[in-house]
Amino acid sequence: MERRFWKGAISAILLLVIGASCTQEKRELPVLGPYAVTDVITDGKLITDTAYTQIRPFLFYDQDGAEITEASVEGKVYVSDFFFTSCPTICPKMKQQMLRVYEEYYDNPNLLLLSHSIDPKRDSVARLKEFATKLGVESSKWHLMTGNRDSIYSMAKHYMIAAQEDGKAPGGFAHSGAFLLVDQNRQIRGIYDGTDPEDVDVLIDDIEGLLNNTKDEK
């Protein structure tokens, strides 16, 4: 009987030790999205190379009416999401959580936030400005963007995000509450539930990892 107890206790301690040592290591984030596998000849040798998709160039306008393009995020890590200001369902929660990321990295110029409005008809630059002011955020860090309707929707698809006009959905649009983490090389490294505080904790950790890891810039 006693021997059984000790066996159990020892394996419990072992498990704890293993568990603790695992959490010490920062997890390596995968590159997400479509990729192409090609055979290339380098130095006379045939090598199979994997090319991951980069987020393609874009042009939107933020709450100051400033042009935001791929050049605005060059060499930076950014978090991207899709919302609209009159959204009665998940958006306020998403904005509450994005605000946590904003506050966490307020002083770090290498992290930006890009929120796309999927209701560009109503979400004019002026309206986004009003929203940003009420939220109390600065445009240098958090770009709330509008633009050409088709570009926004195709960009959502490009980010692998579901977004569509839907007369039956509250507010007139149906969309995902996901936050996307994009690295310095404009590659998607993580997808998080922007309405779940615990998932956003993970995002905040992962951002830290990307900001510290310049080896990833390949």
Place this chain on the structure above:
Amino acid sequence: MRSRAGAILILASVFIGGSGCDYKPRNQGKSLYNANCLSCHMDNGEGLEALFPPLANADYVLENADQLACIIRYGVKGELTVNGVKYDGEMAGNQQLSETEVSNIVHYIMVDLNHQESHSGITEIRAQLENCKED
């Protein structure tokens, strides 16, 4: 024999624990709050910056306690000040809520979010809703 008694006990506790609680106004109020109010006013009624006013520990709630039922059902628009912050938005009404459901949400806001002991009961809520119907 003993296992049968045990099974009956477990069944009984499932019934009491499972269904009994939901009928307390506070619990129904909380789940109704979560379903209808939380997305803007947030988990603990803290609101969101100057976009959505707080409902917890909110002076506006205490000063306008007899208006809560009408606001919940018919919404509110225009400028109002809560705890010194000006809000100028629009809240949609919730006309699908019954008088009892509105009453349970009021209970939750007053008791759980604002620590009040007394608040409007269903009779008063009914009268309040009757009065603001035409607005």
